[in-house]
Amino acid sequence: MLIPMKDLLDDAKKRRYGIAAPNVFNLESVEAAFQAARELNAPIILDCAPAHGIEEVSAIAHFFASKYRDVSAALNLDHGDTFEAAIRAIRSGFTSVMVDRSTLPYKDNVDQVTEITKIAHAVGVSVEAELGHVGVGLNYNETRDKGLTNPDQAADFVKKTNIDCLAVAVGTSHGNYKGEPYLEFDLIETIERNVNIPLVLHGGSGTGDINLQRAIALGIQKINLFTDLNKEGMEQLKSYVAKEVPDNIDGDNDDEFSEGVMKLNIREASQESMKGYKTALKYYMKLFGSANKV
Numbered sequence: 001m002l003i004p005m006k007d008l009l010d011d012a013k014k015r016r017y018g019i020a021a022p023n024v025f026n027l028e029s030v031e032a033a034f035q036a037a038r039e040l041n042a043p044i045i046l047d048c049a050p051a052h053g054i055e056e057v058s059a060i061a062h063f064f065a066s067k068y069r070d071v072s073a074a075l076n077l078d079h080g081d082t083f084e085a086a087i088r089a090i091r092s093g094f095t096s097v098m099v100d101r102s103t104l105p106y107k108d109n110v111d112q113v114t115e116i117t118k119i120a121h122a123v124g125v126s127v128e129a130e131l132g133h134v135g136v137g138l139n140y141n142e143t144r145d146k147g148l149t150n151p152d153q154a155a156d157f158v159k160k161t162n163i164d165c166l167a168v169a170v171g172t173s174h175g176n177y178k179g180e181p182y183l184e185f186d187l188i189e190t191i192e193r194n195v196n197i198p199l200v201l202h203g204g205s206g207t208g209d210i211n212l213q214r215a216i217a218l219g220i221q222k223i224n225l226f227t228d229l230n231k232e233g234m235e236q237l238k239s240y241v242a243k244e245v246p247d248n249i250d251g252d253n254d255d256e257f258s259e260g261v262m263k264l265n266i267r268e269a270s271q272e273s274m275k276g277y278k279t280a281l282k283y284y285m286k287l288f289g290s291a292n293k294v
């Protein structure tokens, strides 16, 4: 069942656990996410970025939601960066939209988020917005401190915009880190006290298990994940290819190599990579305490 993201996050806040929000982008990733959620009896939030096909992924998610009826899932537009993307997501059946205006001046962030929130709430769709800015891990040292969320501004932001959950910049970054990530735990606590709505952590991958668990204990309810799921999927794919095309074949277009390549199968390759994606996702769901919370 696809339900508003607010319903999932409010329960997670009440019972103090975290919900994994993997990026999904095609049929296989959506099904892997539904399977992981069913196998662990855990709620899940499917995060789809505009570039990955709003209408397409929505149709796929609705299909699997009716196939996996016992799963409690939300479908969220990840980093929705235009008015048009948010409206298309709402229209095509997303149950939540992230309105990401985190790089704009504060007033523009407030105004644009408020406008979309009014529309989304009118049709029961939840809204996530970001204050401060979560950067890219490869520029960790340069961007981390500049982007941190201001906790007083956070209180004002939530009051003015009426959003359902707030993405905060507390020391994580998207993608692989250059350097060692470290979190501002006091800041999480202060923001949580100031806003009293569920908090979202972008850039969950590579953050470290203990850091993530502590962040959840202090008030984070949604953890966005992609890089680590991708990594595990690619590892699985590499071992599938290596099994069929052993190392001692040099690839000089000889018969052995052709025979090995002939055994590779694009459908199996995709299934294998999704096995890795799902394994990593389930690992995080257990770590976040969301197993058996449906």
Ligand code: 13P
Pocket: 023, 047, 078, 079, 173, 174, 175, 176, 201, 202, 203, 204, 205, 224, 225, 226, 227, 228
């Ligand atoms: P990672 O790829 O670092 O896990 O971040 C994902 C994310 O935050 C998507 O919004």
